[in-house]
Amino acid sequence: MVFLLFSSSLHAQKIMGFSDENAVKQADWEKQYDAQLNAKDLDSWMQYLTSHPHHVGSVQDKANAEYIAELFKQWGYQTQIDSYTVLFPSPKTRILELLGANPFKAKLEEPAVNGDKTSGQKSEQLPSYNAYSADGDVTAELVFVNHGIPTDYEELERMNIDVKGKIVIAKYGGSWRGIKPKVAAEHGAIGCIIYSDPADDGYTQGDTYPNGPFRPKEGVQRGSVLDMPTYPGDPLTPGVGATKDAKRLDRKDAVTIMKIPVLPISYEDALPLLKSLGGQTVPASWRGTLPITYHLGPSREKVHLKLVFNWDMKPLYDVIAKLTGSEFPDEWILRGNHHDAWVNGAEDPTSGLVAELEEAKSVSELIRKGYHPKRTIVFCAWDGEEPALLGSTEWVEDHEQELKKKAVAYINTDANGRGFITAEGSHTLEAFFNEITNVVIDPQTGVTIKERRYAKSLVDADKDTRIKLMDNKYQKLEALGSGSDFTPFLQHVGIASINIGFGGEAEAGVYHSVYDSYDHYTRFGDPGFQYGIALAMTAGRITMRLAGADELPFNFHIFYKTVSDYVIEVKTLLDNERTKTDIENQMIKDNLYNLSKDPKKIYLSPAAKEPVPYLNFSELDNAMEQLKTATEDFQKVNVNYSKLTKAKGQQLNEILYRAERSLLQEKGLPRRSWYKHQIYAPGLYTGYGVKTLPGIREAIELRNWNEAQENIKIIAQTIVTYTNQVKQATNLLL
């Protein structure tokens, strides 16, 4: 019960980066901060913000930005709305039909349901579609491609299925959705349909809306298919802010726009299409839970898909609210969440946004009581996250030089709900974050959110993991991939970032549909907004402690240890790939694939692969060894902050927060120069899912051994540069 003690006996509390004296004050401010938090605010703001669909370009989108700005202004923040102009397509024509003797036309409609007062706002809703699909009018046979990721196409090849000239139908899941049409187009498909299978998102998961929280048969997952793993933001202005007079690409030259038409559909609409498929039955792991036998196709009758979009330029409204720091006004702590939604967006993103607003409100109350954070706090409410992280990306690109100088850290939230704390972020912030989860209390159980998360992780684990985890309550930060607005901050500009939220008990099958509403959220997401308050307590502490710390609470040694694990991972990946290749090549040579297969089915032996070479990791190993020593040395002397002059202290803090910048390489990652961070990136073929040490890891996955070797060198050099920063910090403290 050491943690309860921590929170109830404040005078004993140490806070990273604070002198003992300032820690006592900080703890007191946090207590007062908590006391200001009021769930009723979250409820009433959510009611307003979700009262109408508020996607990019809608009336309510602008109204929400103004509403949010007005709140910030009321609370005393220097507030402005930064506007950008971006390409934002919306559907003009959507036709999906099965031709032939028993034709079927997809409804592509989500009906209003009882007890959900916004689900019927037909005229204001964006229809279900995938943003940045190509225009197209294609008629072809249909083929089922499971999740439509590269390994699925390897299986299809063995089953002798070619998607060239075909339309593919893929299940949601297994990757970010934009990967599916991208990979389909790479294999020659001319159209792509994505549907939600009830196995993953529908009746199999639980009772469907409005009886329960899960996706009803007509529910559709909208979403972007812009090739964001290449670069996010406005496709016409890569790398620069989409200001009015920015230089823009021709649309035809924007490589991130999808090459083929793609449309998301419900499982009700998918059923007749899947029934029309002939050919072999699918591999067991590809099956869904519709009441049919799943076949690979091609379909007996052709499918017609016609999509025409309005390729409009639309305005974005980013709300930026500043509170200037008393001591270091040019050191910024940024806290953001997006405000745009696909439709009414109660869970995504309003649940996180209203927590952020509550944080701002409560901080403003503290200010009135005499609280003066040393550093500048910047609250941000982004527009256009859903289509392509538009608002955050354009703003970051527009303010790149200023951010490189001033940004200490970026704190992101997005959808939030009942359950357990989850967190991904820069590993220098891990120890700092763990101190905060020690003191925030879980509203349902009364223990700390760290205790509760620990309980869950242990109960869910298998025996061996339990033995490993037992009594180890420390929460490792997951690495950041993509999927929300931290991406431009971290991966383009090198600002230490953290993304947090609660979840796991907020059951939902309404993601990106008209049913993600206030009515749904307050029944199933976070009734009473208890976890909205818990989020405000957690994110608020992160912001305030970073803003108020004497010495910034970055820990380099944890960063070293984590990257060291990544180095082991990529070496193991290479070794495993080598063993796997050797075994499979031997099996191919021994004809085992042909001997084992059912002669009545088509399942070709795979082709032999080039053997995997040994790579030279020595430069990276040496760099890591130096980093180890440097971070250990820094740990030893990092007790001397109080002895520094103010100027030296400021100099140290600058080194600490700018160190993350040295993890960038200006030329960026292979095939995507926008992504400059050498430690964290979203996967080129996962979309959201992170690839750590991406230059090495993805080259190995793509079996490009030269590229892997080159990137070992690049990352080694990056680590050396970073190590020099750590050494400089150490020297200051000696």
Next chain:
Amino acid sequence: MVFLLFSSSLHAQKIMGFSDENAVKQADWEKQYDAQLNAKDLDSWMQYLTSHPHHVGSVQDKANAEYIAELFKQWGYQTQIDSYTVLFPSPKTRILELLGANPFKAKLEEPAVNGDKTSGQKSEQLPSYNAYSADGDVTAELVFVNHGIPTDYEELERMNIDVKGKIVIAKYGGSWRGIKPKVAAEHGAIGCIIYSDPADDGYTQGDTYPNGPFRPKEGVQRGSVLDMPTYPGDPLTPGVGATKDAKRLDRKDAVTIMKIPVLPISYEDALPLLKSLGGQTVPASWRGTLPITYHLGPSREKVHLKLVFNWDMKPLYDVIAKLTGSEFPDEWILRGNHHDAWVNGAEDPTSGLVAELEEAKSVSELIRKGYHPKRTIVFCAWDGEEPALLGSTEWVEDHEQELKKKAVAYINTDANGRGFITAEGSHTLEAFFNEITNVVIDPQTGVTIKERRYAKSLVDADKDTRIKLMDNKYQKLEALGSGSDFTPFLQHVGIASINIGFGGEAEAGVYHSVYDSYDHYTRFGDPGFQYGIALAMTAGRITMRLAGADELPFNFHIFYKTVSDYVIEVKTLLDNERTKTDIENQMIKDNLYNLSKDPKKIYLSPAAKEPVPYLNFSELDNAMEQLKTATEDFQKVNVNYSKLTKAKGQQLNEILYRAERSLLQEKGLPRRSWYKHQIYAPGLYTGYGVKTLPGIREAIELRNWNEAQENIKIIAQTIVTYTNQVKQATNLLL
């Protein structure tokens, strides 16, 4: 390609148990044996044998026995039909209905389908039912219990669901079906419904009959629910043959008859019942693929189940055909397969039976050409396997003393189909069996059945298993549990047994339904009966080599090594159970189960368990050490057979085949004295699935530490007795 060489270059071939000279002769006979095998025989016999339903007591059951006997007689075997009289219930009344405002009455009918000429033989078919269900007329709420095995009830308890006074509905799978009503009754349920979920046995697996091989929506899996893990065979005559004048129990005293009414149904009939369930949704691993959300129940409306049976005494007809051995007429090699079916039974059991008939035919052709097996061959065609291994059990009990003296080995087959060789058996026969799979050629690929099975096992394995298996083509025999007629031979009398078959490509979802027909089997099971011939080649060699060997090819050292692995397994089981208990008790003490659970759902913390003590394995370890030495010593001297006198040779062979008898203990296993084998038994709570070293393993699973300790002693003593047999054999050879 060493194995192809083996079969084509016969003069180089060594055969276990044969002198070099006799091996050459034997190989030549086998070549002639193969040449006699004709797939057309299998086809025409199957057509006759499956032309009408032929369950116990039916007209066709008797006609089939007589037809089989006539064939054996034609081929020159001393043939007889041994008849027994047994309790065999069949349904008089079957009512299953959902009451309330929207009533539903289950159809309980499998309709005739196009292209299946026997599926419409309504008047001759046994209705779908579970044999040895209790009579009953119960009305109660329904509860879903997943597979209805003990671990499912632990979960139900945590979800605060009590089945007392309820009717349960369980999915097929997870155990032998008879376990489900037994465990339900132990928990106070008053009725049990079992259905085939399409996830496991229906459209999710593939196209349904008659379009494809899989279970159609009306298809029902019949089957026995007699408590065979307690004792199989006629419930009224445990331990003795059910001859006309046998002493019989009163039906009410027959403990193996199920205590509650139980009925199997189709997934079409199950759907409205499952839809009627309220309460929490089921755990994710319990879900099926019907287009509904699965709930635990209880049902909103009550269910009415009424079952009345004709508790008739019926005759069994076991066909026994002998060919007396030329040198050792009192050493018997028994080869059997059952002939009764639930309905037309093409796959189960006729596919295996027609292979056995072909073996007998081909052997008879050899006899005419001058072949004289040294030992007596006994071909058996059992009646009443489906209800309770009736025919084999009663015959074995009736001939127990004679079999104990004479039986060398029992070779069993049952359903057979296209695919890969599978084999379970006494481990003394493992090396012998592997020699045979070296020479039988797979009909689809032209390599040996061993090569093909190796290819399959390697292709299906994960990386680590591949590394372990690479180039190791040796096929370990699985241990025998139950599920076919080998049980009385092995587990009651201690006769070394082996059960073989081909499968894995014969797709079927017609098990125990009216659709297991000649039409289905010849489309999907084994078109052209190629694998029927492969089975005859394999089983025929087993029979002939055992019948013809100079020295019986039993290998004690492999038995030692296998049992040694089992000893490690039970020790590991105990250690794992201890660690698991310690961890879980700590987690309970730390309140982690309560902290991790969703407060909106019912999921109680488990109760703390008694810590697991350390047991004394030393007596068993010492016994195993002695067995190791003894089997190694035997290996060394087991090259001297040719130096023995004929009398000593015969004495040695008797020791070899009777050694398995010393693995029995007369008092049997705890709670089931009929099962006497101390190494192999079907699980008390798995039904078919084997439990090796059952006395120890099941006691640990039941957390009965005293019983486990006692059984360590009993098994140690058993091993000592067995070791003495091995030593005697060694002494003869010195």
